[in-house]
Each structure stands twice: as C-alpha cells, then as structure tokens.
Amino acid sequence: MKLRTFLAFVAPSVAIMVILIAVPLVGIVYLSLFQSHTKTELVELTVEVPTFGGQTRRDTRMSPQPVLDSSGNPVRVWTYVGARNLEKATDLDQLAQALDTMRDGAEGGLLRRMYQEATNIDFWAALEFTLLYTFITTPAMLAVGLGLALAVNSVTRRLRGTLVFATLLPMIVTPIVSSLAVYWLFLDNSLISTLTNELGFGRFYFLADQVTTRTLIICYGIWFSAPFAFIILYAGLQTLPQEPLESAMIDGANEWQRLRYVIVPHLAPLITVIALIHIMDAYRVFEPILVFSSDVYASSVQYLTYFVLAYEDNIHKAAAYSLLTIVGVILLLVPVLRHSFKERRVQL
Amino acid sequence: MSRRKPVWLSCLTASSLFLWTVLAVFPFLWMFLISFRAPVDAFSSSPKLFAPFTLSNFYQIWVVDEFWRYAINTSIVTLATVAVSLTIGCLAGYALARYRGSLGFWLLVAALVFRALPHVVLLTAYKPAFFQLGIWSRYETLVVVLVAINQPFTIWMLRAFFVNIPHELDEAAMIDGCSRWKAFRLVIIPVMWPGVITAGLFSFLLAYNDFLIASQLMNGEMTTMTAALGNYMGQNTSLSKVMYGVAGAVTVTIPIVILIYAFQKQIVAGLTAGAVKG
Numbered sequence: 063m064k065l066r067t068f069l070a071f072v073a074p075s076v077a078i079m080v081i082l083i084a085v086p087l088v089g090i091v092y093l094s095l096f097q098s099h100t101k102t103e104l105v106e107l108t109v110e111v112p113t114f115g116g117q118t119r120r121d122t123r124m125s126p127q128p129v130l131d132s133s134g135n136p137v138r139v140w141t142y143v144g145a146r147n148l149e150k151a152t153d154l155d156q157l158a159q160a161l162d163t164m165r166d167g168a169e170g171g172l173l174r175r176m177y178q179e180a181t182n183i184d185f186w187a188a189l190e191f192t193l194l195y196t197f198i199t200t201p202a203m204l205a206v207g208l209g210l211a212l213a214v215n216s217v218t219r220r221l222r223g224t225l226v227f228a229t230l231l232p233m234i235v236t237p238i239v240s241s242l243a244v245y246w247l248f249l250d251n252s253l254i255s256t257l258t259n260e261l262g263f264g265r266f267y268f269l270a271d272q273v274t275t276r277t278l279i280i281c282y283g284i285w286f287s288a289p290f291a292f293i294i295l296y297a298g299l300q301t302l303p304q305e306p307l308e309s310a311m312i313d314g315a316n317e318w319q320r321l322r323y324v325i326v327p328h329l330a331p332l333i334t335v336i337a338l339i340h341i342m343d344a345y346r347v348f349e350p351i352l353v354f355s356s357d358v359y360a361s362s363v364q365y366l367t368y369f370v371l372a373y374e375d376n377i378h379k380a381a382a383y384s385l386l387t388i389v390g391v392i393l394l395l396v397p398v399l400r401h402s403f404k405e406r407r408v409q410l
Numbered sequence: 411m412s413r414r415k416p417v418w419l420s421c422l423t424a425s426s427l428f429l430w431t432v433l434a435v436f437p438f439l440w441m442f443l444i445s446f447r448a449p450v451d452a453f454s455s456s457p458k459l460f461a462p463f464t465l466s467n468f469y470q471i472w473v474v475d476e477f478w479r480y481a482i483n484t485s486i487v488t489l490a491t492v493a494v495s496l497t498i499g500c501l502a503g504y505a506l507a508r509y510r511g512s513l514g515f516w517l518l519v520a521a522l523v524f525r526a527l528p529h530v531v532l533l534t535a536y537k538p539a540f541f542q543l544g545i546w547s548r549y550e551t552l553v554v555v556l557v558a559i560n561q562p563f564t565i566w567m568l569r570a571f572f573v574n575i576p577h578e579l580d581e582a583a584m585i586d587g588c589s590r591w592k593a594f595r596l597v598i599i600p601v602m603w604p605g606v607i608t609a610g611l612f613s614f615l616l617a618y619n620d621f622l623i624a625s626q627l628m629n630g631e632m633t634t635m636t637a638a639l640g641n642y643m644g645q646n647t648s649l650s651k652v653m654y655g656v657a658g659a660v661t662v663t664i665p666i667v668i669l670i671y672a673f674q675k676q677i678v679a680g681l682t683a684g685a686v687k688g
Contacts, residue, residue, distance in 0.1 A: 063505065063508040063509040063510070063590065064590075065509075065511060065513070067505070067590045067591075068505045068508075068509040068511070068513070068514070071501045071502060071504060071505030071590075072501070072502040072505050072506070072517065074497075074498040074501065074502070075498045075499060075501065075502035075561055075565060076502070076517070078498065078554070078557060078558045078561060079520075079521070079524060079558060079561050079562070081558070082532070082554065082555060082558035082559075083524045083527070083532060083558055083559075083562075084524075085535075086531075086532050086534075086535030086536060086539070087527075087531075087532075087535070089535040089539065090531065090534055090535050093534070093535065093538070209426065210427075210430060212423075213423045213426055213427045214427065216415070216423055217423070217424075217427065223674070225427065225431065226674060226678065227670060227671065227674060228430075228431045228434045228435050229430070229431075229434055230670050230674065230677065231434050231435060231438060231667070231670065232434050234615060234666055234669075234670055234677070235438065235663055235666050235667075236618065236619040236621075236636055236662055236663070236666065237619060237621070238619075238621045238636055238639055238640075239636075239639070239659045239662050239663055240437065240438075242441075242639070242643070242655070242656075242659050243437035243438055243440070243441040243659065244437050246437075246440070246441060246444070246453075246652075246656065247437055247440060249453065251453065252453055252457075253440065253457045256456060256457055257457075260456075285433065285434070289434075290681065293678055293681045293682065294681060294682055297678070297681075297682040317415075317416070317419060342525065342526040345526070345528065346528035346529070346530075348528075348530070348622060349621065352643075353643060355643075355644060355645055363528070364528040364529075364530045367528070367530045367531070367534065368530045368533075368622065368626075371530065371533065371534055371537065371626070372625075372626060377534060377537055377538050380530075380534045381534050381535075383534075384530065384531040384534045384535075387528055387530075387531055388527065388531060391523070391526050391527060391528070392523075394526075395522075395523060395526055399519065399522075399523075
C-alpha cells in the first residue's frame with residue numbers, strides 16, 4: 063500500500079484521536095501550570111430589609127460581585143503558578159517530613175510510621191491502593207483464569223457453552239452495576255453479614271473497616287477480571303499440540319509436571335499479553351471505589367481525580383493529578399514498549 | 411487422548427467449577443430477586459428466599475423517575491457511537507493491515523498508549539474546553555468523545571481481523587484495474603462482516619457501560635441509563651430509593667445478558683483476536 067493511500071485511509075481515525083486524545087493531553091499540561099478564579103469587584107448594593115410591622119429599611123453595603131464580560135459571562139482570571147499545583151498535589155513538604163521521621167530516631171516501627179504518614183496524603187494514599195490492587199489482582203486473576211480454563215477444558219463439550227456464558231457475566235455486565243450487585247450483598251445487615259452471623263462467625267461490617275473493605279475490592283477485581291484471562295487461556299489451550307503432552311506422559315510426568323513444563327510454557331506469550339492488558343485496566347480502577355464509597359480506606363488515582371473534578375470543581379488540581387497519572391501509565395508501559403520495539407527491530 | 415484422571419482431580423475440577431459458576435452468577439441473581447421486593451423484604455435482617463412479589467420498584471423508576479428518558483438517550487448514544495467508530499475504524503484497520511511502512515507501527519504504539527490512559531485524564535481537559543465552546547451536554551459531544559476513546563481498541567482489533575483476510579484478494583482486484591478504494595469497497599467489505607460485528611459488539615459495550623464520561627459530560631435529562639444510576643447510590647440514600655436503584659440496575663443488565671446470550675461466540679472470538687494475534 064502506498065503511503066498516500068495509507069494516510070487517506072487512516073485520516074479520519076487519526077484526526078479524531080489527535081483532536082480528542084492528543085490535544086487534551088497537551089491541554090492538561092497547560093491547565094496544571096495555572097490557577098484561576100472568577101474575577102470579582104465590590105459593588106454598592108441597596109436592598110430592602112424588612113423590619114417588623116411590615117416596614118422596610120433601605121440598607122446599602124458593599125458586596126463582592128462577579129465581573130461580567132460583554133456577553134454576560136463571568137470573567138475568570140488565570141495566573142501562572144508553574145509547578146505549584148503539582149507540588150500541592152503530591153504534598154512534597156509533608157512527604158519530606160514523613161521521611162525525616164525516619165532519620166530522627168532509630169527505634170523500631172519507624173518505617174511503618176513513615177509509611178502511615180505518607181499515606182495520609184490523598185495522592186500517595188490513592189497511589190498506594192492503586193498499586194496494591196494492581197499487583198495483587200494481576201497474579202490472582204491469572205491463576206484463577208488458568209484454573210478455570212483447565213477445568214472447563216476437561217469437562218464434556220455440552221457443559222462448556224453454559225460455563226462460558228456464566229463466566230462472561232462478571233466481565234461484561236456494566237461495571238457500575240456489577241459493583242452495585244456485590245455491594246448490595248455486603249451491605250450492613252444484608253445477606254452475607256447475616257449469613258456469617260447465623261453460621262457463627264459473628265457479624266461483619268464489611269464496609270466499616272480498612273482490611274475488609276480492601277479485601278472486598280480486591281476480590282471484586284479478581285472476580286471481574288478473571289473471565290478475561292479465562293477466555294484467552296482457554297482459546298490458547300485449544301491450540302496446544304498433543305505430541306509434547308503425550309511424550310511427557312510416556313516419560314511419566316504427573317499432572318502437575320505436565321502443567322508446569324508443557325502447558326504453562328505454551329501459554330506464556332498469552333500470559334504476558336493478559337498481564338499487560340490487566341495492568342492497564344487495574345491502574346484505572348474506579349467503579350468499585352465509587353460504589354463502595356470506600357475512599358477513606360481504599361482510594362485510587364482515577365477516583366481521586368474524578369472526585370477533585372466533580373466535587374471540588376478544581377480543574378487545575380485535577381490536571382495536576384492527571385499529569386501524575388500519565389507519568390504512572392508511562393512508567394508501567396515502558397518495559398512493554400521496549401519489548402515491542404526490540405521485536406520490531408528483529409522483524410525489520 | 412488422556413488417561414483416566416485421578417479421582418481427586420475430577421472432584422476438585424467439578425467442585426471448583428460449580429463454586430465459580432455460583433460466584434459468577436449469584437450477585438446478579440440476587441439483585442434480580444430483590445428487585446421485585448419491598449425494601450423491608452429485600453434488606454431484611456434475616457434474608458428470605460421467598461418474599462411478596464411487587465413491581466412497584468420498576469414502576470417508580472420507570473414511570474415516576476422517568477428512567478425511559480435515559481433509556482432513549484442510551485440507545486441514541488450507543489448506536490451512533492457504534493456506527494461512527496466502525497466506519498472510521500474499518501478504514502484505519504484495513505490500512506494498518508496492508509501498509510508495510512514503519513508509520514503504521516508507530517500509529518499502533520500510540521494507540522496502545524492512548525488505550526492505557528485513564529478516562530478521567532481526558533475528562534479533565536474536556537471539562538473547561540467544552541464549557542468554553544458551549545457544546546456541553548449534547549448527544550453529538552458524547553458520541554464523538556466515546557468514539558475517540560474507543561478508537562485505539564477498535565483499530566487494534568479490526569487490524570487483527572483484516573490481517574486474516576488474504577491480501578491476494580484485494581491485490582487481484584487491483585491488478586484487474588480497481589483502485590485501492592474500489593478494491594476495499596467491492597472485495598473487502600463483503601467479506602469483513604464477522605470481524606466488524608465483533609468489533610461493533612465491543613464498541614457497543616464500551617459506550618453502554620461508560621459511567622465516568624456520561625455522568626460528567628451530560629446533565630439532567632440528557633444523561634444515559636448507566637450514569638443515571640448514580641442518583642441512586644451513596645450511603646445517604648434512603649432504602650426505598652436504593653430499591654429503585656436495584657430495579658434500574660436490573661434494567662441496565664437485561665440488554666447485556668441478551669447480548670451475551672446471542673453473541674457469545676463473537677465476544678469470545680473478539681477477545682481472543684485482540685490478544686492472540688495483536
């Protein structure tokens with residue numbers, strides 16, 4: 063295909079990605095460098111203040127009012143603040159203080175105290191749980207997915223369709239809805255906590271404690287993403303050549319050895335791809351945190367930015383968080399990208 | 411092929427599959443079950459399997475809270491998003507599958523990076539810009555934004571499908587005197603439908619499942635079903651309102667369940683095509 067034809071074919075797609083993805087990325091850098099506020103001026107206002115007996119009294123006072131431009135919109139003043147938004151977002155001062163605690167004394171548990179202080183800062187707390195979530199769910203969803211793929215592969219063909227249907231549900235149903243469905247099960251006095259009580263484990267308030275909240279969100283994450291690993295690994299198992307398996311059996315390999323030395327190596331490339339895609343998705347975990355309103359115990363970078371944007375309505379702070387998020391995404395992707403560059407060079 | 415498996419392994423397989431199926435389906439089943447109940451029976455402190463049946467939650471959310479408006483908005487937005495993103499995605503995916511220069515590779519890498527971005531990052535930039543331009547809370551805006559967000563994934567997936575269509579096919583047409591465009595139209599379009607249906611399903615799911623963008627970009631009557639569920643969430647919501655939310659959530663789930671039932675094969679094919687061949 064000629065370059066010109068190629069450009070003509072990809073033009074609409076590239077145009078929409080440039081205008082709505084690439085340009086906004088630049089816009090975020092710009093936004094994060096400024097602060098803005100609505101310009102106000104003191105205006106003399108006269109109001110009728112009711113006194114008693116139906117009488118009124120004129121009251122004149124100075125009151126701040128937004129300045130309107132010629133078309134009637136309030137004027138916003140933008141001031142350049144450089145990296146200050148970023149510094150505030152990461153709260154470097156407090157982080158430095160937290161680090162100082164370590165240097166001051168040498169008693170035990172300091173590392174822990176330092177860690178606690180650092181995670182008192184919104185951004186670091188959000189980053190901490192995001193990374194925790196990412197690094198726990200990734201191996202877990204791979205393990206569950208692989209287990210399911212092996213199990214489904216060994217049952218009779220008639221059951222497989224039903225099993226795949228059930229498995230697709232957690233992954234494909236709207237994440238907000240599936241989070242809600244799980245949330246309603248774990249509400250105080252709802253089904254699960256009543257069941258644990260009646261079975262004699264005591265009454266749990268799952269959403270009122272850090273450990274249970276975090277466990278619940280991480281379990282939700284595994285439940286939600288394992289089907290993806292399952293589908294791909296299951297497809298991979300269908301392409302598994304039979305000869306190595308048979309020769310392994312002739313050599314006396316047991317089930318575990320066949321899994322470890324024949325099946326897993328065959329699936330290794332797929333496992334890499336699943337891990338990559340899952341890490342990208344886990345880094346932007348959002349719905350369960352919003353639905354469980356768990357931000358006190360477990361927040362995420364995407365949730366924090368959303369919160370600042372939607373409730374604090376501070377675009378500059380949100381832009382600073384976004385910028386930090388982008389840095390995180392790039393750091394996560396660097397190893398993968400380097401890998402694909404190498405492959406590309408081999409191809410050329 | 412295999413010898414007989416040890417008994418313990420078969421037992422383990424069967425029981426873990428059973429456990430998983432229960433885990434996967436139960437939250438949705440329970441949600442479905444309690445959506446037909448009065449608040450007291452749904453969240454009573456001793457849960458019951460059977461409770462009086464009522465449709466009042468559905469009546470409340472659909473008629474009184476006018477959920478049908480949001481259902482219409484969702485239909486408009488998702489259908490338009492699927493149509494637009496497939497049209498431009500097919501062109502790009504086809505070109506990426508046939509072009510051999512390094513520009514195509516760079517485009518795919520850029521798309522991969524865009525695919526990894528959390529959506530809230532883009533939303534931060536849209537918010538002030540769309541206010542300035544006065545295009546807030548309009549179908550067109552939401553559709554264009556969803557198409558853009560969808561595009562990286564769509565072109566990766568469609569490229570994987572087009573690579574599988576033998577290039578001799580369109581080359582033969584071009585030797586016979588077709589231009590590239592004509593070859594695409596006459597030879598490729600008739601054979602590309604399986605791939606396009608799959609990519610369309612995933613575009614549909616992304617647009618339909620989106621909460622973040624729609625909840626911030628659309629307000630009032632313009633919002634979508636998924637985003638409207640936000641009105642029924644939060645710890646301060648009264649129990650009866652939570653029940654309307656349960657009915658709403660069931661409403662949102664039903665089309666998805668039908669979709670999985672009807673297109674299970676295509677969904678599986680799409681997931682594997684993206685990963686195995688991409």
